[in-house]
Amino acid sequence: MRSTLPNIWRRRHLLWVLIVSNLKRQNKNSVLGYLWWLLDPILLTLVFYLVVAVLFRRGSGNQPYILFLICGLLPWKAFSDSVGQSVNAIRNQASIIKAISFPKAVLPLSLVFSNTFHLGIAFLVPVALTLFYGSEYGTWPNLYYLMLPVVIGLQVLFTIGVVFVISALGLFFQDTGNIISHLLRMWYFLSPGLYSLDIVPARYQAIYRLNPFCELMTSYRDIIMYSRMPDIWDLGYTFSISMFCCLCGYLLFKRYEGRFAQRL
Amino acid sequence: MNPNNVIEVSNASMRYRVHRSRRRSLREAIFRSLLHRDELIDVWALKDVSFELEKGGSLGVIGDNGAGKSTLCLLLSQIMSPTSGKVEVSGKVSALLTLGAGFQPDLSGRDNIFLNGIYLGYTRDEIQGKFDEIVEFSELGESIDFPVRTYSNGMRARLAFSIAASIKPEILIIDELMGVGDIKFQKKSTQKMKELIKESQALVVVSHSMGTVRELCSQTIWLDKGQIVAQGPTKEVVSKYESR
Numbered sequence: 083m084r085s086t087l088p089n090i091w092r093r094r095h096l097l098w099v100l101i102v103s104n105l106k107r108q109n110k111n112s113v114l115g116y117l118w119w120l121l122d123p124i125l126l127t128l129v130f131y132l133v134v135a136v137l138f139r140r141g142s143g144n145q146p147y148i149l150f151l152i153c154g155l156l157p158w159k160a161f162s163d164s165v166g167q168s169v170n171a172i173r174n175q176a177s178i179i180k181a182i183s184f185p186k187a188v189l190p191l192s193l194v195f196s197n198t199f200h201l202g203i204a205f206l207v208p209v210a211l212t213l214f215y216g217s218e219y220g221t222w223p224n225l226y227y228l229m230l231p232v233v234i235g236l237q238v239l240f241t242i243g244v245v246f247v248i249s250a251l252g253l254f255f256q257d258t259g260n261i262i263s264h265l266l267r268m269w270y271f272l273s274p275g276l277y278s279l280d281i282v283p284a285r286y287q288a289i290y291r292l293n294p295f296c297e298l299m300t301s302y303r304d305i306i307m308y309s310r311m312p313d314i315w316d317l318g319y320t321f322s323i324s325m326f327c328c329l330c331g332y333l334l335f336k337r338y339e340g341r342f343a344q345r346l
Numbered sequence: 347m348n349p350n351n352v353i354e355v356s357n358a359s360m361r362y363r364v365h366r367s368r369r370r371s372l373r374e375a376i377f378r379s380l381l382h383r384d385e386l387i388d389v390w391a392l393k394d395v396s397f398e399l400e401k402g403g404s405l406g407v408i409g410d411n412g413a414g415k416s417t418l419c420l421l422l423s424q425i426m427s428p429t430s431g432k433v434e435v436s437g438k439v440s441a442l443l444t445l446g447a448g449f450q451p452d453l454s455g456r457d458n459i460f461l462n463g464i465y466l467g468y469t470r471d472e473i474q475g476k477f478d479e480i481v482e483f484s485e486l487g488e489s490i491d492f493p494v495r496t497y498s499n500g501m502r503a504r505l506a507f508s509i510a511a512s513i514k515p516e517i518l519i520i521d522e523l524m525g526v527g528d529i530k531f532q533k534k535s536t537q538k539m540k541e542l543i544k545e546s547q548a549l550v551v552v553s554h555s556m557g558t559v560r561e562l563c564s565q566t567i568w569l570d571k572g573q574i575v576a577q578g579p580t581k582e583v584v585s586k587y588e589s590r
Contacts, residue, residue, distance in 0.1 A: 083424055092467070099464045107452055176447025182465045183424040183439075255372045340427045343420070344362060 084246045085187035085336050091171045093185055100192035105199060120150045123204035126159060134276055141276070143305060146215045149163040152208045153306050157234075160201035161241050161295070168245040169252035169259040176346040186339045187332070190249040194241050196233065208306050215311070224309040233301045233312065236320045237282040241293050243327030246335040253345055254338075274299050294320050347434050352517055353399040353422065353506050358431035360572075361394040387579045391417040393572040396429070399565070400490070404549040406563030406580055408556070408587055413569040415552045419443055419521050422550060437547065438467075440515035451495035455486060455505055458494050458573050483538070484508035485531070489514045500527050511538045518546035522553055556584050 083089055090097070108291035110116045131148050134141050141147040170181065179186065212221040238287045252258040273295040274282075282290050290296060297320045347354050364387045392414045399405050407415050420426045421433045423441035448465060449458050459480055463473035481490050484504045494502065503526040520543075526535055542550055543562060553559050559566055560580060567577040568587050576583045 095469050096464045097466075099461060099470075103450065103453060103457070103461060107450070110452055134419075175448065178465060180420075180425060181441075181443060181448060184465055184467070255375060257372045261372070343426045 083183045083185050085185035085332075085339055089185040090187055090191075093188055096184060097188045097192055097195075099334075100188060101196045101199070104196035119203045120207065121198060123152070123156050123158060123159065123207055124198075127155055127207070130155060130276065131289065146211070146219060146221075146226055149208060149211050149215060149221065149307055150278070151213065151276065152272070156204045156208070157199060157237055157298060157302055158273070158275055158295065159204070159271055160197045161237065161244075162270070162285065163200070164197045164245050164265060165248055165262060167193050168196075168249040169215050169262055171245075171249040172253045172342055173346065180342055180346055186342055187246070187335060189237070190245040190335070191242065194238060194245055197241075198238055202235065211288055212306060220309075221307055222309065224305075224311045226305045226309060229312060230304055233305070236324050237292075238300050239328045240298075240320070240324035243324065243329070243331035246328075246331030250335050250338050253342060269293075269295070294323050347436060348400075350399070350400045351398050352401050352403075352435065352437050353397075353550070354432070354434045355398070355404075355421070356396050356432045356434075358392055358395045358421060358428040358433050359390060360414070360421065360426070361429040362389045362391055363387070364389055390572050392421070392428070392569075395569075395574055396431075397567055397573070397574070397577060399548055399550070401547055403565060404551070404563045406559035406566035406584075407550065407552045407569060408554070408559060408566060408584065409569035409575075412571070414572040415569055416443075416521065417572075418569070419519055419550070419552055421519075422519055435517065437516035439517045439519060440466075440510070440513045440542075440546075441519040441521075442510050443519070443521050449494050449502065449506070452493055454493055455490040455497070458505070459490075459509055462583050466513065480505075480508045480512050483534075484510065500531075503527050504531055507538075510536070511542060515542060515546045517548045517550070518542055519550045520552065520554075556588060561586060 103145070109118055112118060114121065127148065135147050141150065168190050171193055172186065173219040175189055209223060212223060216222045248258065248262060252262075264277055272290075272295055275295075279287075279290075279296065279300065297313075301317065301320075304310050304312045395414075395418070397405070407418060409415055417426070419441065420443075421428055422435060423439050423443065424435065425435075425441075427433070448462060450461060453461065456477075459477060460470065460473050462531050463476075464470070466590050481487075484490075484507075485500075486501060486505060489497070489501065494505075497505070507526050520539070526532065549562065551559060551562050564582050565578065566580040566583040568575045
């Protein structure tokens with residue numbers, strides 16, 4: 083069964099169940115269970131915070147650095163987890179792909195959505211931080227939070243495109259996993275995750291900002307830290323590039339999925 | 347597609363490309379595509395196969411090992427698509443091929459019933475309706491709430507068969523009519539398969555047992571090395587096959 087849009091829609095129940103079972107499976111055998119949904123982002127942030135702020139004494143400025151850091155890190159984590167897991171998304175389901183006919187696109191899609199759910203939960207941490215810093219820096223929760231789903235939606239669109247490509251590549255070339263983990267790390271350091279956009283030299287700004295995560299991270303910070311509307315043109319650019327990626331990824335995946343079963 | 351037919355296969359061919367090593371690395375892929383020296387071996391599992399099956403019909407597929415019977419099953423159940431030619435199937439296909447594929451070992455038997463059913467295209471409510479029947483047939487009792495990784499092979503096979511058997515098939519594809527589990531369950535599952543066959547609107551049976559094919563199928567095709575050697579009424583084809 084091809085991953086045409088009507089077929090994916092027909093198997094929306096499957097997509098839903100895969101998302102839920104992704105979420106269930108990760109915590110089933112751990113002692114702390116669902117607490118990991120919060121602990122994971124907290125620990126990850128603390129590690130980066132310790133390295134950058136405590137060890138290298140960087141990133142102070144006139145805003146709480148930990149809030150700056152976490153607004154970029156959590157969305158990035160959702161993206162890189164999705165992409166990293168998608169490398170084996172097809173191969174892990176080899177037995178079922180060879181036994182039952184279903185649109186394979188639900189496999190990478192379910193990864194994106196379960197990681198987006200994680201992101202939604204994880205965002206409780208920066209929101210709690212804004213309360214903590216509220217009286218000092220005026221970072222209170224605000225009406226612009228209504229824009230968060232829009233920005234997350236753009237990120238999801240972009241992630242879907244990338245994940246379609248990587249899950250297909252991951253099946254046909256075994257080294258995809260090795261390359262991807264390094265590419266992802268490099269990509270993070272080339273995005274304004276640890277530092278702000280201003281330190282990028284002016285003549286590189288144009289190229290630097292082609293990276294959709296530049297706009298995404300900036301938008302998250304605009305909303306959560308600065309209580310302001312993200313730049314609408316930046317969002318427009320992110321939308322076009324995400325849409326383009328999503329479409330290309332989808333067409334590529336659809337073209338090659340017929341060969342998946344043979345390849346497994 | 348002719349409205350009286352449920353299966354139409356026209357000039358279907360299936361090629362497996364066998365690489366020297368099973369999976370290429372990226373370096374090798376680039377290297378080889380530059381040199382145009384890809385060491386591929388083409389294996390044609392099916393070559394130019396055509397047949398039809400009408401509503402209410404039953405088709406036997408016979409042939410020696412490696413004749414392409416299993417590939418044909420995979421094409422009919424739409425798990426693979428042919429390299430060239432067309433395979434058209436109208437109606438819900440239920441294939442008793444690889445039972446228990448796709449069980450998630452960490453999830454309970456209960457969750458796996460839902461997961462499997464949903465892969466097959468059913469909604470939660472539809473599966474809920476069949477749930478008790480499945481559990482009862484599998485004789486798993488309270489174990490249904492234990493993770494599947496704690497199951498014995500027999501328990502796993504029983505659960506898998508019970509799920510597959512709970513589906514009311516329109517088109518039923520069977521690869522060898524065999525029971526699973528211990529002797530008692532084997533009898534029960536063979537019995538159940540015969541019930542399913544009666545209920546189905548069209549049937550494809552792959553078998554090495556000429557008795558089974560004679561009993562169940564009115565039409566038969568004989569495959570050898572991916573090609574049809576003979577096709578027609580079961581009596582003629584089977585006797586040709588036996589007297590070669």
